[in-house]
Amino acid sequence: MASSCLSVVLLLCLAAAVSAQLSPTFYDSSCPGALSTIKNAVDAAVGSNPRMGASLLRLHFHDCFVQGCDASVLLSGNEQNAGGNVGSLLGLDLIQKIKDLVEAACDNNKRTVFVSCADILAVAARDSVVALGGPSWTVQLGRRDSTTASVTLANNDLPPPSLDVAGLNTRFAAKGFSSIDMVALSGAHTVGRAQCKNFRNRLYNEANIDPDYAAKLKANCPQPTGSGDSNLAQLDDTPTPVNADSFHNGYFVNLQLNKGLLHSDQVLFYTVGAGGATENIVDSFAANPETFRNAFASAMVKMGNLSPLTGSQGMVKRTCSSTKAN
Numbered sequence: 001m002a003s004s005c006l007s008v009v010l011l012l013c014l015a016a017a018v019s020a021q022l023s024p025t026f027y028d029s030s031c032p033g034a035l036s037t038i039k040n041a042v043d044a045a046v047g048s049n050p051r052m053g054a055s056l057l058r059l060h061f062h063d064c065f066v067q068g069c070d071a072s073v074l075l076s077g078n079e080q081n082a083g084g085n086v087g088s089l090l091g092l093d094l095i096q097k098i099k100d101l102v103e104a105a106c107d108n109n110k111r112t113v114f115v116s117c118a119d120i121l122a123v124a125a126r127d128s129v130v131a132l133g134g135p136s137w138t139v140q141l142g143r144r145d146s147t148t149a150s151v152t153l154a155n156n157d158l159p160p161p162s163l164d165v166a167g168l169n170t171r172f173a174a175k176g177f178s179s180i181d182m183v184a185l186s187g188a189h190t191v192g193r194a195q196c197k198n199f200r201n202r203l204y205n206e207a208n209i210d211p212d213y214a215a216k217l218k219a220n221c222p223q224p225t226g227s228g229d230s231n232l233a234q235l236d237d238t239p240t241p242v243n244a245d246s247f248h249n250g251y252f253v254n255l256q257l258n259k260g261l262l263h264s265d266q267v268l269f270y271t272v273g274a275g276g277a278t279e280n281i282v283d284s285f286a287a288n289p290e291t292f293r294n295a296f297a298s299a300m301v302k303m304g305n306l307s308p309l310t311g312s313q314g315m316v317k318r319t320c321s322s323t324k325a326n
Helices: 002-021 034-048 051-064 092-106 117-131 151-157 165-173 179-190 200-205 211-218 250-256 279-287 289-304
Strands: 193-195 232-234
Touching (some): 034 051, 051 289, 092 117, 179 250, 279 289
Antiparallel strands (some): 193 232
16 A cells, blocks of 8 residues: 555656646747647537547547557557557547648748647647537647557556446556546546447446436447447436537536446446445536536646656657657
8 A cells, every 4th residue: 555655646746747847838939829720720620520529538538548648549550459449549630630730830841840749639638628618728738759659558557438436546546646536537428429339238237327318328239249339329418408519517417317328437426335435526516517627627737747758758750640750
């Protein structure tokens, strides 16, 4: 226990040290139009396809949770083939499109590469949340891009939808997050979709699911494995008349109503014998939208500070899927 606590303290200290090397004004001189270019591209993409907002947010999470916020998830193969990523990562081409737009805005002659893919992904995730009606936060900048990625680390670090509260707390605590952070970040499931294969077991084998909600899901998610595995359902079947792709606290209201889609969602409200109580946090976020928004923004700042490459580490690449600079 003592060594575990020491590891978390060390992780937090390292995060603080790295944060000191990053700055929200990192590109003010070298590429003053970078942030506005990213925002305009994200706004256009989300306006055309609101689902893309959730996809960009998920990309950032899946990047940072595996060896830090270094754009390793954008490298072809490797992490993209992990169980939690294969066949489900959307927005890769959009990030490269935004990258090209940013570089063109910085240098019409394309002599120099200015803005890292890691920073573009971090800013795009923030701008996506804002475009969907969620909170904003200050993104620290100056990350560099990784030339390596690990499918093994991705499989070990990304939390699968089968985890209970104890497992979720363990995965998130290993990255320096509190239980409040973990529940707040789970609230990102107020937007986006999940594949049938990720909630089939809950749908057909768990009792704490609203029967009408279950019946609706079963119509598009057959019980036999391999049948309709990739069929999609909204992560947030909010009972209020809010757009399915808008960012709000209805996700937590749904947990109170037994309408959590994934096992790892619903356990946040039913944790008896699972290793930790998070019901009070869910109740707080369900009752107070601003409490959730503030907690989410705070947790996203922590997320963005997870082990970025800085200084002479890594490189700043022109093609985000490549291990080479150009």
